[in-house]
Amino acid sequence: MLQNLKNYYLFDRAEELVTYISTQYGWDEKLLNCYNFYTINSGKIIFLLKGNLNITGNITQIGLPVYKGEFPRGYLSNTFLYRFGPYATKNVIEISEEDIQPLLNREGIIIRDNYSGSGPQIVKIGHRILGRGWIRNGQLYLDASKIWRQNLLGL
Numbered sequence: 001m002l003q004n005l006k007n008y009y010l011f012d013r014a015e016e017l018v019t020y021i022s023t024q025y026g027w028d029e030k031l032l033n034c035y036n037f038y039t040i041n042s043g044k045i046i047f048l049l050k051g052n053l054n055i056t057g058n059i060t061q062i063g064l065p066v067y068k069g070e071f072p073r074g075y076l077s078n079t080f081l082y083r084f085g086p087y088a089t090k091n092v093i094e095i096s097e098e099d100i101q102p103l104l105n106r107e108g109i110i111i112r113d114n115y116s117g118s119g120p121q122i123v124k125i126g127h128r129i130l131g132r133g134w135i136r137n138g139q140l141y142l143d144a145s146k147i148w149r150q151n152l153l154g155l
Contacts, residue, residue: 008062011037011046013071020072024119026090038063043070048080078131078144081122085129091117093133093140094124103130108139 011017014037022029038047047063065077085092099109103123115135123133123142132143 007041008038008047009041011039011071017046017067017071021076024091025085025088025122027084027087031084031087037066044068044074045077046071075120075132075143081132082129085122085124086127088122091119092122092124093117094126095130095140097125100125100130103133103140103142104144106141108136108141110138111135111140 017037018029018032021027021032032048035048035050038049039045040047045065046067048066049063064079064083066080068074068077093111093115095103095109102109117135120143121133121135121140123130123140130142130144133140134143135141
């Protein structure tokens with residue numbers, strides 16, 4: 001509803017967020033130049049919107065969810081990674097078809113020994129982005145909600 005619109009504010013640390021995204025995933029910062037970042041009063045989710053917020057209709061939510069949690073301690077949303085993941089040049093792990101099921105079952109898979117990525121990873125198979133992953137003790141885990149995992153089963 002329109003009353004929700006007044007709760008959206010430009011995210012004041014947008015430049016810092018773009019630098020983090022660029023550093024972590026190797027994206028060119030110019031990729032996000034035409035977008036603005038907004039947050040709701042709670043500040044727990046940062047949304048991405050092309051251009052400025054000029055909406056006059058009935059809305060309940062705007063934009064693409066980008067970041068969840070308090071920046072910088074949160075994480076990029078799987079929805080954002082699904083949309084912009086193909087542009088990443090760093091911290092991307094490509095898995096094989098046989099690795100999908102264990103990851104969807106919340107099991108870890110062993111990653112190659114010479115992999116030097118750190119922090120959150122983009123997990124993909126071929127050209128399809130599966131979402132955000134984490135490396136723990138030499139194993140990769142897919143961080144996806146139940147509904148996201150169910151959607152991935154339809155690959």
